[in-house]
Amino acid sequence: MARPLIQMALDSLDFDQTVALADQVAPYVDIFEIGTPCIKYNGVNLVKELRNRYPDKLLLVDLKTMDAGEYEAGAFYAAGADICTVLGVSGLATIAGVIKAAKKHAAETQIDLINVADKAECARESVKLGAQIMGIHTGLDAQAAGQTPFADLNEIAGLGLGVRISVAGGIKQATVQQVVEAGANIIVVGAAIYGAPSPAESAREIRELVDAAAA
Numbered sequence: 001m002a003r004p005l006i007q008m009a010l011d012s013l014d015f016d017q018t019v020a021l022a023d024q025v026a027p028y029v030d031i032f033e034i035g036t037p038c039i040k041y042n043g044v045n046l047v048k049e050l051r052n053r054y055p056d057k058l059l060l061v062d063l064k065t066m067d068a069g070e071y072e073a074g075a076f077y078a079a080g081a082d083i084c085t086v087l088g089v090s091g092l093a094t095i096a097g098v099i100k101a102a103k104k105h106a107a108e109t110q111i112d113l114i115n116v117a118d119k120a121e122c123a124r125e126s127v128k129l130g131a132q133i134m135g136i137h138t139g140l141d142a143q144a145a146g147q148t149p150f151a152d153l154n155e156i157a158g159l160g161l162g163v164r165i166s167v168a169g170g171i172k173q174a175t176v177q178q179v180v181e182a183g184a185n186i187i188v189v190g191a192a193i194y195g196a197p198s199p200a201e202s203a204r205e206i207r208e209l210v211d212a213a214a215a
């Protein structure tokens with residue numbers, strides 16, 4: 001099995017705290033995600049800062065775009081994003097716009113399937129348009145209501161779409177093996193790292209667990 005990537009969800013609103021957390025966990029993660037609240041608060045300057053600081057890391061900007069796909073995402077790809085997210089519920093025209101912007105910058109597009117009623121259909125149509133990553137995502141509010149991403153991950157992984165699958169939604173040490181075995185290529189972790197007494201130690205543990213599960 002190819003080594004799954006670990007994506008650190010940077011969900012603080014504070015610019016300096018976000019950069020400091022990225023510095024702490026950098027040795028253990030492959031992708032820095034600038035989370036949705038964080039990118040809304042800090043904007044494109046944070047993309048530029050992390051791009052300059054970490055030229056060799058992948059940088060995902062979690063725009064969760066809902067409209068004006070090409071126009072909105074274009075500025076973030078231009079600033080250095082490798083991946084931007086667009087909501088599956090936005091519809092195919094908006095998804096196509098983000099994919100068009102990504103192509104101009106030789107970058108990639110992730111479809112966030114959060115709250116999509118027919119995830120399989122949305123995933124199939126998005127792949128036809130050229131999306132490279134399907135995001136299985138139980139958001140923070142849905143997690144608080146007791147939901148998990150595992151059933152959706154099994155469904156989308158079972159489709160054999162030939163694109164990478166990302167999973168997010170409360171992933172922690174105890175569930176890493178389950179999501180790797182279910183077929184996730186990108187493991188997104190936020191609170192289990194930034195909420196730990198030592199974020200670096202937590203990220204190191206998750207790195208070990210992901211690599212062991214994939215071995």
Ligand SMILES: O=C([C@H](O)CO)[C@H](O)[C@H](O)COP(=O)(O)O
Nearest residue numbers: 009035036169170171189190191
């Ligand atoms: O995408 C996220 C959320 O919608 C806020 O932007 C989180 O970054 C994602 O859920 C990962 O965080 P955890 O669920 O805390 O692991």
